[in-house]
Amino acid sequence: MKFRVEEDSLGKVKVPNNAYYGAHTVRAMHHFKINVKFQPHFIKSYALVKQAAAKANIKTGRLDRKKGSAILRACKEIASGRFLDQFPLSVFQQGAGTATNMNLNEVIANRAIQLLGGKKGNYELINPNDHVNTSQSTNDTFHTTMHVAAATLIRKELLPALHSLEKSFQRKTKQFSRIIKSGRTHLQDAVPLTLGNEFSGYAAAVSENTERLEKSVEDLLEVNLGGTAVGTGINAEPKYQKYALQELSRLSKIKFKPAKNMFAATANMNAVVETSGVLRELAISLIKISSDLRLLSSGPATGLGEIKLPAVAAGSSIMPGKINPSIPEMVGMVCFEVIGNDTTIANAAESGQLELNVFMPVVAYNLLYSIEILAEACKTLDEKCVRGIKANEKRIREYLERNPVIVTALTPYIGYKKAAEIAKKSYESGKSIREICLEMKLFKEKELNKILDPKKLVKSRK
DSSP, X not given: OOEEEEEETTEEEEEETTOSOOHHHHHHHHHOOOOOBOOHHHHHHHHXXXXXXXXXXXXXXXXXXXXXXXXXXXXXXXXXXXTGGGOOOBSSSSGXXXXXXXXXXXXXXXXXXXXXXXXXXXXXXXXXXXXXXXXOOHHHXXXXXXXXXXHHHIIIIIHHHXXXXXXXXXXXXXXXXXXXXXXXXXXXXXXXXXXXXXXXXXXXXXXXXXXXXXXXXXXXXXXXXXXXXXXXXXXXXXXXXXXHHHHHHHHHTSOOEEOSXXXXXXXXXXXHHHHHHHHHHHHHHHHHHHHHHHHHTOOSSSSOOOEEOOXXXXXXXXXXXXXXXXXXXXXXXXXXXXXXXXXXXXXXXXXXXXXXXXXXXXXXXXXXXXXXXXXXXXXXXXXXXXXXXXXXXXXXXXXXHTOGGGGGGGXXXXXXXXXXXXXXHHHHHOOOHHHHHHHTTOSOXXXXXXXXXXXXXXXOOO
């Protein structure tokens, strides 16, 4: 491999000739070797922030149009997905993400140099710090990129997946609205409801979490771009922030605005913590739903077996014909990961000191990781599981007929104590509530049939 020699404040560094990155990136590669890299979406979002900054610097006169145009083109290429192999740095690097910011600056600079007809490393033509990083700091660009990447990914991937999942549960709610089944609390028999009632609860849980997520995204739209190092905006022109946010909003098609207090926004990560917390709540809801689907489909011969999930894979390497609830199992594992990611984010966020939180890289990575895997999990749960769920009406009917707890409907007529006595006899004898009531001559058969009519035991609720 051939090398070029670059020089930074620490001395000379050998850089591969074919690399668009430079000395700072090579040093970071040497020192930080844990092989966990930022998501491509994060790098693309960072390029958008750099593009918006360059546009603003051209407008304020800090960048001449020739240099600025080359930088803009380089940023645009990276944002479109080119040169992603030129971002090799680990998430676990020096604090605040300085290495990644410089990685962007170097790749943009060298590509811009190339576009102007120069050779990579000729930083007199385009300098990573003096030109690409003009009016910027890692402390505002990295922070802003977190918000941009998370907001765009939630809106483009996770929210559509949630809306589709909710609709699928709503369709099942309607499809199962007339199927009356035995309820269960404490994993024991309880009063009846419809299978549609049960699925309406799942639809509502998804809907509620979706609403909370939409609200949390609004807080992500406040960014500290223009605050530079500590929030004062040092080295940036007065109108730079306005122009940069206008351009960032145009590029991302999302309206970003300046934080109410640039010092608080630079030192803290409250909006990110809130969003991660909402993702955690969503994960907990999805664990509950997935667990229910596994229980309701259990068996099929020796479990509940009230619903049938689509078969997606063989369930055992030794037991022929076994089919497992594979999709809900996968969803559970994703959600456990999201809960762990939230713990990491919370610990990192609370560890900020004075004017900056230096643990932004691990926060950014885990936040995007949670969004990505939740979006795919919801999409898979929807398309490969929920849409194909079928009711086992025969099994549901059998359980309902054997459920002694329907005696609850008789308590307004005979009181709690007498109803409990009947329930106990039913459990001990295996006879139905109907049979025991007729034996005890507590009701006439016509009256009893009316009281215990399954349709009247279930209130009509959406």
